Amino acid sequence: MVDIKFIRDNLAAVEKNIENRGMVADPHKVLSLADSRSKLIQDIDDLRQQRNVNAQKMKGPMDGEARQVLIAEGKAIKDQLPTLEEELLSVEQQLSTALMKIPNMAHPDAPIGKEDKDNLEIKRIGEPRKFDFQPRDHVELGRLLDIIDFDSATVVTGPKFYYLKNEGVYLELGLVRYALDILQKKGFIPVITPDIAKEEVLEGIGFNPRGAESNIYTLEGTGTALVGTAEITLGGYHMNQTLNEEDLPIMYAGVSHCFRREAGAAGQFSKGLYRVHQFTKVEMFVYATPESSQEIHEQLREVEEEIFKNLEIPFRVVDTCTGDLGAPAFRKYDLEAWMPGRTDAGDWGEVTSTSNCTDYQARRLGVRYKGKQGKGYVHMLNGTAIAVSRGIISILENFQLADGTVVIPEKLRPYVGFDKISPRV
RNA sequence: GGAGAGAUGCGAGAGUGGUUGAAUCGGGCGGACUCGAAAUCCGUUGUACAGUUCUGCUGUACCGAGGGUUCGAAUCCCUCUCUCUCCGCCA
Structure with missing residues (x-):
């Protein structure tokens, strides 16, 4: 597996390497999937933070009505999570598949050839x-x-x-x-x-x-x-x-x-x-x-x-x-x-x-x-x-x-x- | 294959569903004391991911693994894996 950061910083070299090896792989797809992944992780982390903050508020004793309001809020936050989590899982699987196809970089002195x-x-x-x-x-x-x-x-x-x-x-x-x-x-x-x-x-x-x-x-x-x-x-x-x-x-x-x-x-x-x-x-x-x-x-x-x-x-x-x-x-x-x-x-x-x-x-x-x-x-x-x-x-x-x-x-x-x-x- | 017990940080080992990322002891690291060392004392000490105004900061996740219940799980429930003890079988 090649480092995603390396692919991002050396896109042309990575493409050239794939060509030299006569392989089929798509580094652009890797990068766009990596971007989606980051975005999803951010969204999920934000939601979880909201959930945690909300739960913290209920730590001590409080009157029943206020508690009910917070519980309802917590439930609302919770309902949004599963969709995003499933989406993340799917993106990560696609990313992993795409990334696995990217071959290692070859030594600059390795002769270039097909067979x-x-x-x-x-x-x-x-x-x-x-x-x-x-x-x-x-x-x-x-x-x-x-x-x-x-x-x-x-x-x-x-x-x-x-x-x-x-x-x-x-x-x-x-x-x-x-x-x-x-x-x-x-x-x-x-x-x-x-x-x-x-x-x-x-x-x-x-x-x-x-x-x-x-x-x-x-x-x-x-x-x-x-x-x-x-x-x-x-x-x-x-x-x-x-x-x-x-x-x-x-x-x-x-x-x-x-x-x-x-x-x-x-x-x-x-x-x-x-x-x-x-x-x-x-x-x-x-x-x-x-x-x-x-x-x-x-x-x-x-x-x-x-x-x-x-x-x-x-x-x-x-x-x-x-x-x-x-x-x-x-x-x-x-x-x-x-x-x-x-x-x-x-x-x-x-x-x-x-x-x-x-x-x-x-x-x-x-x-x-x-x-x-x-x-x-x-x-x-x-x-x-x-x-x-x-x-x-x-x-x-x-x-x-x-x-x-x-x-x-x-x-x-x-x-x-x-x-x-x-x-x- | 059958029965039972267990799995928490580098190690040992606590942990009533909500100030627990996690007590305490040990180890490691830094410092004080010392000519130096030991002893003692003080401080510090996880990983991954994401973001960032990037020698830092913020957030999220992680207490064997995966699911579930809940506003909230190391803590409750289910499944699995592994380890230990006993029985059976076997090279």
Whole structure:
């Protein structure tokens, strides 16, 4: 949520930002609704004041006739209130809806563009490996090694689900522990979060669970939904709290399952584990002061780079363009790993993403801070440490041998307990 | 799931339907005393929203949440949530 005052003072910039992001939102409507709201609040407060003054007059003993006159007056005032109060409620709902559509301002350096191909590559680390055989994709490798079973999952649960078996299980658990160990050394507090959250929290983070294009599974009749990321539950962790400035930044490493509907997402770019309805993820989440958030955002990107560099997976970093940012993000970096099985020649595929959402989420969730330097809404940042399913794709496809054997990256071996996975079929 | 008890400011804890935004104690902050500290004493200490002649002032709302009764509700009524105790069930 953007500050209404900011919209009023920077109307042209807000409109330009909406255009750059390719979004539809109406800041003029927000302002006119905000004006109606103020007017209604004033009228209601005036009436209530009259009511209170009138009631005060009746505190002590007085003769019956005078009292009757005052009572009648009080009743008259009271009768006027409900209409205005209902009107205010309706205006506030409209305002909230209109305001929610206004996206966060984007970083001035964020590249302007419509879709992911407009993202700006800022660095490459590692060289995509040259194969002297035609590399298999992870779907085939998973079948060959008997560590991923899509077919059974389709029968039991539905498409875009999977069973992990044998070494696949330890691959998941090992990746989680590998990432947690790195984060824990950097001061992140490890957390296993609930996989379900209330819709108000989802909305505060910037998801609209009931929206037309929602990627969220809602749970009928409960007001809750399956989380698409631990960003939701970690962002909600301190909702409606005022944090001490000295305690910031607060850094969490959250482990959760992630559930996504992915309606209509099909085709070769979403095959196998790449786009699934359920996966496990270790998520970084930081509450920070406004002064420090940009620096911390760079640090989150560096942590992501370290995690993939140590796994010896080639990747590149992109500065996400305005059209691909998502409403809450001020700036976002994606890490794209090299995936040799993605198309015949291989391709980059997003494996992590880190966003600085500034005070956009904090304003709606009511997360403030107070301290010597000042007070206000905290800045909230998130970043993927490891999205296990895509991590597994990267490892299988990059470290395969001609016979299908997959060699485990050295740094990961202590966490999985084996150094290679051999074909079973 | 069943029975009972409770929910008030930073904490503890009062509060006959009308001088209660809320006693009292503790904590915090400021000051006095002191070489300094402790002790003692004095003062001060909520949040949100709206307006404003804007380092302030005025108004409104807030005593778990939401409704209701009333001229007037922390106080009466209803619903819900949460916490605690006991029983049942269970990983």
